[in-house]
Amino acid sequence: MAKAKKESAPKTVEVKYDDGTVVTVDPSKKGKLSKRESTGYAFIIPYVIAFCVFSVYPVFKTLYLSFTQYKGGIGIEPQWVGLAKYDLTIHDPLFWKSLVNTVRIWGVNIVLQLGLAFLLTIVFIDIKYKVKGLAVYRAIYYLPNIIAATSIAFMFSSLLDPNYGTFNQILTEIRNLWVVIYNHIPFIHDIMHESGGVTVRMFDYMRPHAVRTEWLGSSKYCASTIGVIQAWMWFGNSFIMLMAGVMGISSDYYEASSIDGAGRWKQFTKITLPLLKPIMLYVGVTSLIGGLQMFDLPQIMIAKTTASYMSIRTVIMYLYQFGFGQNKDVGRAAAIAYVLFFIILIFSLMQFIAMRSEED
Amino acid sequence: MRIKKLLALSLAGIMAAGLVGCTGGNDSKSGSNSKVDKDTLVVWTLAKDLETFGKHYEEKTGKKVKVTVIEPADYPTKVATALDGGDKSVDIIVGEPQMLKNFYEAGYFADLDALGAKDYEGKIVDYVWKVGQSDDGVQRAISYQITPAGFYYRRDIAKEVFGTEDPAEVGKLFESYDKILETAETLKKAGYKIFASDAETSYFSGDEPWVVDGKLNVSQARKDYMDLCIKLYQNDYTAFAAQWAAPWLQGMSGEIPQLTADTMWGVGEEGDVWDADKFAEATKDLPKTQVFAYGLPAWGVLTMKDNVGETSGKWGVCSGPASGFGGGTFIGISELSTKKEAAWDFVKFCTLDPETADWWIETSQGDTVSLIEALNKHAEDENAIYGGQKLYKFWLEQAEKIDYSKVTQYDTIIGDAWGAAISAIKTGEKDKDAAIEEFYTAVSSAYPDLVIEK
DSSP: OOEEEOOSSOSSEEEEOTTSOEEEEOGGGTTSOOHHHHHHHHHHHHHHHHHIIIIIHHHHHHHHHTTEEOOOOTTOOOEEOTTHHHHHHHTOHHHHHHHHHHHHHHHHHHHHHHHHHHHHHHHHHOTTTOOOOHHHHHHHHHHHHHSOHHHHHHHHHHHTOTTTOHHHHHHHHHHHHHHHHHHHOHHHHHHHHHHOHHHHHHTSSOSOOOOOOOTTTSTTTHHHHHHHHHHHHHHHHHHHHHHHHHHTSOHHHHHHHHHTTOOHHHHIIIIIHHHTHHHHHHHHHHHHHHHHTOOHHHHHHSOTTSTTHHHHOOHHHHHHHHHHSTTOOHHHHHHHHHHHHHHHHHHHHHHHHHHHHHHO | OHHHHHHHHHHHHHHHHHHHHHTGGGSTTOGGGTTSOTTSEEEEESSTHHHHHHHHHHHHHOOOEEEEEOOTTTHHHHHHHHHHTTOOSOOEEEEOHHHHHHHHHHTOBOOSGGGTGGGGTTSBOHHHHHHTBOTTSOBOEEESBOOBEEEEEEHHHHHHHHSOOOHHHHHHTTSSHHHHHHHHHHHHHTTEEEESSGGGGGGGSOSSOSEETTEEOOOHHHHHHHHHHHHHHHTTOBOOOOTTSHHHHHGGGSEEEOOOTTTTTEETTTEETTOHHHHHHHTTTSOEEEEEEEEEETTHHHHHHHHOGGGTTSEEEEOOSSOOBOOOOEEEEBTTOSOHHHHHHHHHHHHTOHHHHHHHHHHHTSOOBSBHHHHHHTTTOOBGGGTTBOHHHHHHHHHHTOOGGGOOTTHHHHHHHHHHHHHHHHTTSSOHHHHHHHHHHHHHHHOTTSBOOO
16 A cells, blocks of 8 residues: 655655655665564564464474374384375275264254354344344354353253253153143144044153153264254354344445335345355355364263264264374374365365355 | 564564473473472372372382372373473373383383393282283383272172172172073072173173284174173163262162163252262162172272272172273383483382382272282281182282283274174164174274274
């Protein structure tokens, strides 16, 4: 944003910055940093150093390790094995199973997360409902995001315990209430029997009975359960993104469309939704990147000895086993990391292209 | 401008210094041991016992020891990270049998033979001495305790149901998996449960190595053990008391509520099995039963001591269908320690000193030491909780039967996978074929170099 003022035979050039400062630059000293520039660079040096040490170096070191056989140890150097670890990973059924597990959890999560965020966005932008205190709601919805995953894991482990968890207790009470209604109100009883089939079979065993669903211990439910918890954690974040996107849409579009006779639904589908696509793409891609790297919740909530463990083990949990477990194989853990990186890259590109082609 | 530049440069300097600090693991003054003076021995352990040993060592020798107790689950990662990073500040490291082979391969344990360990060969129970050796036969760690497994049984119930309380005779009731099921059925008919949980047999599982010449070995004994666990669970032979939960510990002192597969982790909203008081309140109206036996290593004596209550004196210990062992803390010296001689003095004090062994037997009130001289000295000691049974003599006999060549570095992961298969079958989560197929997949993924013949 600098404007250069050239004189007829300049030995030096005056550069005027937006803040009003004027700096004299000598073009003959090309390549040398001005005082102002060097100050700027000095400011970013700490970040650049940290970025190189903690991000760039590990990325390349991991790439190198993925081509080696290395278990750690004093004086033990990694042995170059070429693509062997990638070959092993790609032909490993448990790697693919863990990827499917991860995608299943993410699938449940993203549908609920975006669905809920959209629903709330519609409610908050619709003038009909006139919801006040958006900032308060936004803060409340965002709260789960700032709670540590370990705390969330502990809380939900307690709530979902099959025997004494609050969730099953509520289901038990609802079920018992329904049993009372079914047995004591002839009208309901008759309707249920007339409808026949499934409903009758469901309530054939009509006596108070405790619900003991294994939300985390059974392969049938655990992926969905974790997905729902993830959605609860992240919907507030998506909601804020979508609201920011909506706020950025010019009111001119809505006014013009109202004049043309468009209703609220038409405005939402023809104006809001298309203009929100970049935000949706951003939310989708970041959720995918985060989702495929899921680790903390399932690792804390599902013990290795639980029957559902194999149905919940995510790619990063699988990687962790080789990186830090009993059968340590750092090369393989690194190869899994890179295979996952390429899978995320492909998914992200596909998502990006799909959104772009729709826009075109 | 000058101030800004100065500020920026100092920030950069601070950051750079921080980074140097982060990577300064090679410096003996770094990390959590930075305040320790140069003569203090630094011990990283996963067993609290070593804190007691450390204090005793300080009292006896006047030398200083700093003991850091690390959670067992975090211990291997912590040691690997520190030693791979070249941390010289740790002098003593320890390990349990299942993690030792990996530690030896990584070169974390120093050569104790070079410090004179060979002079003590034959003084420690054989299997413990061998567990402490790396594949090249070099001594790298020594344990102060032996941990052979046995069945702790109720003498009064044995007398009532089987007409004998003699450990040798009762041992015959557990001599094979089939015999255990027979015994379980007899006890069930008499109103008792053979075991508190179906995990009591885990120390006696499949008396063969998991891997032989690079090949996975799923022996008939392993399959029989799987059937045993499934039948114990599905025929309600056990008390469904999860190991270390309140009912499991309560079973040592007498009656416990009769639980089922559905209630084994809790009864009602307040009946959490990990909370003894709440559990007792929630289960006060349930029918009661009594447990006949617990399968535990020699250190089970310490657990029983705290929990037998009024049944003290009514217990006995006998052998099981196989010779297994469980746990044990092995002490060694970090390869990077700069105080190896001083550290060797500490290792010798904890494991090879007869006076320390006597002190530990008294202090721990019943732990079984590994020093043969001490075991022989206490061979005739009678333990009142076990009706006067001579436990040190019994444990030494059991330890002599242990064949350490059956232990492989694959045991933990393959054993866990086999346990997961058993768990899935017994609870009805999977059928037997599917569960075993999943076991093979898990093993081949974890150890792709193993030959697997189904």
